[in-house]
Amino acid sequence: MIESPAMNLVINGETRPFPEPLTVAGLVDTLGFVGKRIAVEKNGDIVPRSRYAETPLAEGDRLEIVVAVGGG
């Protein structure tokens, strides 16, 4: 039997289940982005890198995680 997830997050437009509560720091770790040059927006507001650890995530939060790519 599949346990019901603790929360669903919408990351870059896609809904993903997570089994336990997370902060932004925990999410960045879970996704393998520690040490990568990324930026995070939560529900339309920037989450500064210095506040990842103290920013909790809740059911339905919408996150954008971006990187720099080639462009003109």
Next chain:
Amino acid sequence: MNRTATPLVIAGREYRSRLLVGTGKYKDFAETRAAIDASGAEIVTVAIRRTNIGQNAGEPNLLDFLPPSQFTILPNTAGCYTADDAVRTLRLARELLDGHALVKLEVLGDPKTLFPNMPETLKAAETLVKEGFQVMVYCADDPIQAKMLEDIGCVAIMPLASLIGSGMGIVNPWNLRLILDAAKVPVLVDAGVGTASDAAIAMELGCDGVLMNTAIAHAQDPVLMASAMKKAVEAGREAFLAGRMARKFYSADPSSPTTGLIGS
């Protein structure tokens, strides 16, 4: 003093190169870096996009090849069609680049022409300037709206020479001249350059710089074209400073003496 060495000054910072280049459309990051090195560009544009989740976590990053310690990274809002999306994108870019304020704003009007949506561009520029961004702005070659953007506080005005990625060259030099005559901030041609002579023409008109991407990235040999563009921008700048001779229509003027000819 060598006048050609006069630096390009944007938002109080000096740059030796007047060629700005994009980083899109290259085969790989190694080619991107090689072309940028050949171009001599100090300011390079990047786009901001969603990262892949759950795959390719170890894949190389563009900024590993273009370290912000060596280049001025100019994040752009390419692909944004509203002021809100452009502002959000640049807030993310500022966070991504550790508080870096110099940005390129472009708000597009439609996917066919990629012409700027000027009402949205003006709206975004106002918000960004208020939030402390230093805004270099892609705009229509309209002297009135270019002046409006300058009045809002944009640090550089960047009218298109022709459509983005078209390689059509400088289609309306007279509008560019009108913008140049009125502007007190640097004016850079952004978009439309196809080959080296186009870049030289932009600089001969008096533009302070040229921003290009496709003309280099889609040349048969991007690294060689990057080198050609570097020389074209420098040659055009020197020709502008030197001041060209007056055009004499329908009237030749021999370069050799008209006296002392044998048999006279």
